[in-house]
Amino acid sequence: MAKNILGREIPEFIEGYGKPLLFGGAFARKPEGNAVGAKIRCVNNDSTDKRLPDVKAAIIASGLKSGMTVSFHHHLRNGDFVVNQVIDACAELGINNLTLFPTALFGVHKKLIEHIKSGVITKIMGSVNGPIGQLVSEGGMEVPVTLRSHGGRPRAVKAGDVHIDVAFIAAPASDKYGNICGTVGKSACGSLGYAFTDAQYADCVVVITDNIQPYPASPVSISQVHADFVVEVESIGDPAGIVSGTTRVTRDPLRLLIAKYASQLIEASPYFQDGISFQTGAGGIPLAVTAFMKEAMIKRGIKGSFGLGGITSYFVELLKEGLVEKLMDVQSFDLGAVQSIAENPKHIEISADWYANPWNNGAAVNMLDVVILGATEVDTDFNANVNTEADGALLHGTGGHQDTAAGAKLTIIAQPLLRGRIPCVTDSVYSVTTPGEVIDAIVTEYGITINPRRKDLLDACAEVKGLPLVSMEELSARAKKMSGPTDPVETEDRIIGVIEWRDGTVIDTVKQLKKK
Amino acid sequence: MRRTMLYLPGNNPNMLVRGYLFGSDGLILDLEDAVAVAEKENARILVSHFLRQGEFGDCEVTVRINGLDTEYWKDDLAAIVPHKSLQGVRVPKVEDAGMVKILDEELSHVEEKNGIPVGRTKIFCLLETAQGVWNAYDVAKASPRVAAIIPGGEDLVADLKTSRSPEGTELEWARRMMVFAARAAGVDALDTVFPRVTDDEGLRREAAFIKQLGFDGKSVIHPNQIPIIHDVFNPTEKEIESALKIVAAAKEAAARGLGAVSVDGRMVDVPVVKRAEYVLLKAGITEVE
């Protein structure tokens, strides 16, 4: 047993994962050598149509065998039909022992539980949510889940930590030769950002679409040079689950209060000036922060440079009103964002690699001034946990949390101090996702708590009259007073989840919950 | 300062825990209309626990008790008055000075029994009938405990045999009456609630209107209404600047033994200085160089 730099105990060897590298700081590990690549293919003019009749035919043609790794993107979110369809077909073909390598899973994928129980899927590298997360937490899989950030995933592929045998790419539009795009068709999802790495690095790429366009299709996100096969199905997803309606700013007073404080912190920071860039996602509090920032930007005559990450119609409005110059979109959250990325050249589709990979020549997160994030808990060292819940269950993916925190100049976690009786500030988080080294402030309904490491921010805030500053000691004392002492989580010794930092080192592990 | 007093339903722990965080000047823990008959006892116990152990920040803490025509009001007082954090009771449907006197006596009785200085608990009177509004001045003068009078909204409008309009035409006279009675009696005039919680612009208009009438503040039913009303009631930068000048000039004049002075070509006498001091008080400025 060894301890990483945060004092988390990591075994020398983790069954089903291998020999872990110890996390040694947010920017400590540097790459060596060359990137790995996909199998070289050759297609000549004897093949001018890559279409196959159905998913099963494509699985057979791809050469997928038991024990291999299959990948999927999550742009169809909770409306996705493709993951279940493909794994069902694998089961029917007698393929098992698969490693599932999705960019994320959603509630709709709970159907996979039967395939986990029957051994079709024996390993998952990616987020496990809801019922699958509960199953894994209670010891329902032999092999631990590996959790990677949106940037850590393309890094792992490029560095050869993960090899994708077959990538199944759901495409809202494709032609018969596999030029695909996400902005048109009944299943339009906007950006296809998370699919790029899989298309580039998989040995075989199967495009699955419900919208065949005449060759050559346009616009193109991912081109024909990557596609091996194209399958037309009746439907790749349920539009109602793929994108939400227009995203509206919350009217919940608690969220608005926290958002107001976060916005005041941003305004007090040195980054609130012409050219500011920010990422706020689609959650209630972050979106409300954007609304308050918008007011402040108009009042002080400030214009931003770009908005990054998952894009909502609220960001689209900022673009239209000239309050930001560009949007860099790895994932389009709602209808307004899908329409905008289709029509507006200032709304740019970016890949996960471009967005967040720490091992390239500079990801977009590096250019970020401010990011607003959430967390289930934060400890007095400002370490944040987004993967496990209060009861110790592994229920959430890492998303872009690590990447944006490491990239942005000002990383704010905005979160109610209490969810019911459960406090979001503890002495030591149950599992670490993102180290306090890259988190600058926590904002709760009790005020703004700045990481003492950021003396410059503390000074800047001290100059602004009426900012509700609360020290970490005060905040943590308040949490304890209101919540009372916590009982420990009861676990087995076996590790069921390995949380990687974006550079591939292990920042923490998650243990199996004891049966109640 | 009573720019905003926020109602918190007395049987809702979520709001009782967090209500004070939203920055209103006062809180009204509600045992009356916000609590169903079957829940009166539960709410009373919950509110009394909060008064004993809860947090309220810098807010003025009051409880709206059940009406004097109900079987609950004495139990309400017995449960809440002993707690130090309670500063006043808001009593519904006050019709005349006699009712205030009955409440005053019962308060004194409970205060005495619990070893609390008699007279500590203030009274906020809701005038929700035509008769109550008509008697506003007498009500305000009925006890030194009376801190404010507040016109009713829905109930008053029903009693007037009309309905509530967006412009508030039907409440206009009652509001003017309230300011006159309050000023004559030396208590605060606080306005009724604005019921349409998502109509931010409507609220802003109404707040500006009642501020101009002379009200000290307004009752609030949703936290999102607080910053809008404060925005209206807070003095503008220009008002603060002018008030600072006036108060400074008056100070200087007093130091030199002069009476009236002039600021920017305008006579500054006692009422003007008083109003300037009030502006600075509202702006949270206590010391003038």
Next chain:
Amino acid sequence: MSNTAQAGTLESMDCLVTATQGVPGSGVKVEITGSSAARFKSAMEKKVNEVVVSLGAKDIDLSIQDNGAIDLVLGARVEAALKKLMGGAK
């Protein structure tokens, strides 16, 4: 004296307390379920017992369905349920 009494709700930060009169000599039994039970059971049991003792209740089954009540709320709800069960006895 009625046999069972309830206080509270299942709203956020509240709990629903059901108090039932047990047979003489059965003692005080407390059952806690819900959102905070995983990490705050001991603290909640402590608070419940404090209230039970302060009201002098005996031979009571208390079932608490929790949705995030802090001690202050839990104490008020248990007190309300017990007072109702005991017929308003102080």
